[in-house]
Amino acid sequence: MDSLTMKEVQARVDEYISQFEEGYFDPPTLVIRLCEELGELAREVSHQFGPKKKKPGEADGDMELEIGDILFILVCLCNSRGYDLADIFRRTMEKYEVRDKDRWTRKKN
Incomplete structure (x- = not known):
């Protein structure tokens, strides 16, 4: 694909x-769903990279799909409030x- x-993503959702x-x-329901999905992502990260491994026979999860679920809910929240994701991203990047x-060590070219 x-x-x-971001406008196309928002339009598709x-x-x-x-x-x-x-x-x-x-919004409260969307934030609760966001927390649920974040928990699912955290569980998958823990299984793949952390000390808590999957139980024998437990199916493998998909981190990318968990991230996708979080993105979907964030887009729903933005759309429901009339927010422009491209503008939010631009403003956030300017802030960072x-x-x-000067917070991190820059790579030498």
């Missing part, structure tokens, strides 16, 4: 959600690029 712009009478969940510009 080709790379999607909106197209999906718009086919249901219920529409977007309210200014605040943390």
Whole structure:
């Protein structure tokens, strides 16, 4: 699949959600779902990289899909509030690029 712009991502999620009478969940429900999905990602990270390994016979998880679930819910939250993900990302990067510009050791070219 080709790379999607953030606007395309938001539009695709909106197209999906718009086919249901219920529409977007309210912000508290979306944040609760976000926490649930973050827990699933944390469990998978722990199994793959941490001390807590899977039980014998337990199915392998998929970190990428867990990240995708988190992204989907964040897009739902943004869409439900009328937020522009591209603008949020731009503003966030500006914050990091200014605040943390000298925080880490830069690679030598």
